[in-house]
Amino acid sequence: MSQATTPECLSLVLHHYEGSPFSEKIRLILGYKGLDWYSVHIPEIMPKPDVVALTGGYRKTPVLQVGADVYCDTRRIVDLLEQRRPAPSLFPAGEAGTASMLSQWADTTLFWAAIPYTLQPAGIAYALKGLSPEAMKAFAVDRASFTAGMLRPSLGDLAAQLKSYLNWLEAHLAGSGDFMAGGQPSVADFSVAQSIWFILRVPPVAGVLDGHPKLLAWYERVAAFGHGRMQPLGSGAAVALALSSGGRYAETAVAPGQGLEAGTQVTVTPTDYGRDPVPGMLVGLDDSEVVLAREDARAGRVHVHFPRIGFALKPVA
Incomplete structure (x- = not known):
């Protein structure tokens, strides 16, 4: 199958590999919600230079990209997909x-x-x-x-x-x-x-x-929900998409009472496994999400989103 043309900045781009269980979780959700998406196949093991260009060092799989916004961990990806297409919901009323x-x-x-x-x-x-x-x-x-x-x-x-x-x-x-x-x-x-x-x-x-x-x-x-409608995309094209989308980011803010201010240099690290800290400047924080801005020579300025559950946020001394 030939490579797809470069997607628009608001397209869903999933970075995954075939044998990844958490990737299958997201692929099935994309099918359940009937979403169109671009598929970037990434290596199963390090090195993953294009993934690192987008995430700053986070190497768990999958990662979902929307332009220059990069969403890490399936908890955060699920919330984004629910926001993009609320029905059918992943959180049925009463349950x-x-x-x-x-x-x-x-x-x-x-x-x-x-x-x-x-x-x-x-x-x-x-x-x-x-x-x-x-x-x-x-x-x-x-x-x-x-x-x-x-x-x-x-x-x-x-x-x-x-x-x-x-x-x-x-x-x-x-x-x-x-x-x-x-x-x-x-x-x-x-x-x-x-x-x-x-x-x-x-x-x-x-x-x-x-x-x-x-x-x-x-x-x-x-x-039986399948995987939705997918087009393949090269990882280099995904990095180029981030660079061309710079300046158009999901709205974020640091909520009051979180103990840190916007602009603080911080790291975000998984607490279970793959404990590679990701450094960046704090641009979003509340009880459900932390967002870092970081610069990469190839991807430009990207905003990297993490859930609060399962991650440790620390200011850089």
Whole structure:
């Protein structure tokens, strides 16, 4: 497929790779909302020079770009997509709190049981088949540094945890309706779906889902939303888009009572893994979001958006 022409500054540009669970979460949401988007495929491991040009060092996947605004972490991306297209909503009336809490559990607790369990020796050999021994070694080194400091449960512990969580989900669906928060899809469905999708991609371990018919039927309903309407875009074109869009940014402000003033030099760092601090000048801050302005030789001035949940904000001494 040929590369798409450069999108307009307000187009949605998703930076992702095929095997990324959190990318699948966002791809399915784009399908659910029927959105058009541009697809930039990025490397699975460092170096990622075009990603770093846009984010300043944040290297988790995915990242969503709108002109010179760059949105990091799926929590913040979800809020943007909800704002861009409110209906159908990811937060159904009367179930928004339940959906948000279940989504947070799925993005953390369920994810960190499902993905390491799937990448056990039998699974990773299948998931990475086709890679050279050198490439597999590079992948292992990259992921080791990416998750440095995290406690790694044994395979037996992971299996026990994951089976418990799958049983919970099966029981929950018996009483919740067609979707996780009731009769309508919500953000919770897409957060849970990313882990089920990842397990199903690796047949040697997918048998862990046997005996969960309601969960598998639910997953088919969610997967049926598809990925929306996508056009491919080169990563260099995405960086050029940021440069050409400079000066047209999403409206931001530093809210009173946050303890910091606009213009303060700060860093934002994930608190779980991939703890690479991103430096910049504070231009937006409230209880849900922090926004940094930063300069790059290729991308120009970009505004990088992070959620408050899962990130540490610190002024530079």
